[in-house]
Amino acid sequence: MPKKDKRIGGACFVSVKNIVELGRLACALERAPFPLFSFKVDGRYRIAAQADLFMGVPIFYYHDLEKEGEFLAYRNLGEGEEVQLVEAATSPSYIYAPVIRVAKIPEALSKKEKFEDLFMSIEVENLASLLKVGTYKMLFEEPPLPLFAFENGSKWVLGTFTRIDEYEEASMFFYTKMGEEPPAGFVRYSPSSVQSTGFSKRTDEHGFVYVKVIKLAEKHPLVQF
Numbered sequence: 001m002p003k004k005d006k007r008i009g010g011a012c013f014v015s016v017k018n019i020v021e022l023g024r025l026a027c028a029l030e031r032a033p034f035p036l037f038s039f040k041v042d043g044r045y046r047i048a049a050q051a052d053l054f055m056g057v058p059i060f061y062y063h064d065l066e067k068e069g070e071f072l073a074y075r076n077l078g079e080g081e082e083v084q085l086v087e088a089a090t091s092p093s094y095i096y097a098p099v100i101r102v103a104k105i106p107e108a109l110s111k112k113e114k115f116e117d118l119f120m121s122i123e124v125e126n127l128a129s130l131l132k133v134g135t136y137k138m139l140f141e142e143p144p145l146p147l148f149a150f151e152n153g154s155k156w157v158l159g160t161f162t163r164i165d166e167y168e169e170a171s172m173f174f175y176t177k178m179g180e181e182p183p184a185g186f187v188r189y190s191p192s193s194v195q196s197t198g199f200s201k202r203t204d205e206h207g208f209v210y211v212k213v214i215k216l217a218e219k220h221p222l223v224q225f
Contacts, residue, residue, distance in 0.1 A: 011109040015217040023083030026097040027074035033097035055117040071096040079201040118224035119173040128197040131189040150216040
């Protein structure tokens, strides 16, 4: 049976809280950093990474800055992170995401305010259950899925997007509720000690796998509760 002809029907742009969140998304724990796209919006430079595709809608995570650069440099310094835009990739202590300067965004990628198709949401019982979803791709030697955090009413939501098979239509958002903002940019998890699951500023402790947390500036527009 021939595949359906899918066309891009607009794009979803989701603002992250700051440049560190974007750097962590593009670079941390990845085999290769995501390419970033830079283009002007209202006099500022929008730096964006495409991290997913849902029902023909590319999902870009972005942060607006006063300037642009040729690369976004990221490094994890023990319990801290450093992110900056630079003109050259010169230091081996950094991971560099290339910045592609876009002269004009196609009309098909113009921001849409409302979307007909939304991710179905499934609430899991606790953080450990969410990490089991986020780390399953490691069985196939792929990086763990990022977790996205955002405020939803009086609660914070922490969740990840995944597919239950190869089709976009089967994508879902698995999440858990939190009483406060995630305190760190990573979560550590060990199948041999599930009780030790928790937030961490480090990614170098032995015996754990790590999943990155990306804080959004607003509720994710494609999530349905």
